[in-house]
Amino acid sequence: DGGITQSPKYLFRKEGQNVTLSCEQNLNHDAMYWYRQDPGQGLRLIYYSQIVNDFQKGDIAEGYSVSREKKESFPLTVTSAQKNPTAFYLCASTPDRGGTEAFFGQGTRLTVV
Amino acid sequence: QKEVEQNSGPLSVPEGAIASLNCTYSDRGSQSFFWYRQYSGKSPELIMFIYSNGDKEDGRFTAQLNKASQYVSLLIRDSQPSDSATYLCAVTPDKLIFGTGTRLQVFP
Numbered sequence: 001d002g003g004i005t006q007s008p009k010y011l012f013r014k015e016g017q018n019v020t021l022s023c024e025q026n027l028n029h030d031a032m033y034w035y036r037q038d039p040g041q042g043l044r045l046i047y048y049s050q051i052v053n054d055f056q057k058g059d060i061a062e063g064y065s066v067s068r069e070k071k072e073s074f075p076l077t078v079t080s081a082q083k084n085p086t087a088f089y090l091c092a093s094t095p096d097r098g099g100t101e102a103f104f105g106q107g108t109r110l111t112v113v
Numbered sequence: 114q115k116e117v118e119q120n121s122g123p124l125s126v127p128e129g130a131i132a133s134l135n136c137t138y139s140d141r142g143s144q145s146f147f148w149y150r151q152y153s154g155k156s157p158e159l160i161m162f163i164y165s166n167g168d169k170e171d172g173r174f175t176a177q178l179n180k181a182s183q184y185v186s187l188l189i190r191d192s193q194p195s196d197s198a199t200y201l202c203a204v205t206p207d208k209l210i211f212g213t214g215t216r217l218q219v220f221p
Binding site for chain 1: 162
């Protein structure tokens with residue numbers, strides 16, 4: 001089955017650590033996105049990539065980094081520079097630049113301990 | 114000005130009533146407009162999409178788009194308690210941008 005897979009589902013991070021969230025899709029989609037969602041809030045765009053080896057900052061990129069070395073993979077690293085990383089992280093993909101339906105992963109809930 | 118704005122709610126409607134959800138956007142270059150439903154702790158799921166001015170109906174849902182006013186809305190007819198969720202408006206100028214969402218509560 002085609003889809004988008006995020007792992008892990010739950011992640012705990014100690015203060016000062018970097019952690020990487022995985023996002024893989026087998027839909028052959030060109031564009032991939034990372035969003036952050038805080039309780040009771042909408043989705044805020046962290047980074048997006050529309051082609052391999054290229055990505056752009058979204059509205060809240062500070063403290064995060066990404067790579068897009070393969071079309072199917074778009075990992076997100078939450079660095080120690082992100083002061084308040086506890087949130088629900090969602091990865092999405094679209095066939096093109098976003099003019100059609102976005103497919104979402106199940107999300108990763110990150111908690112700082 | 115936020116790129117996509119929604120009233121956060123909650124919007125409370127009785128079962129069987131029409132729920133009206135509204136969204137405004139700032140980028141006149143936006144071409145595609147989406148409504149997603151999100152249950153607590155889950156990923157968003159697509160309800161409707163609309164590309165052209167006017168109305169688009171799908172079952173109990175109607176999306177309305179007015180590009181001149183930069184306004185898109187979602188009507189839910191015969192609201193059910195199972196419709197209680199957060200509804201996210203999304204638009205695409207050159208990337209997919211979401212609003213803050215409107216929480217809908219349908220009470221029996």
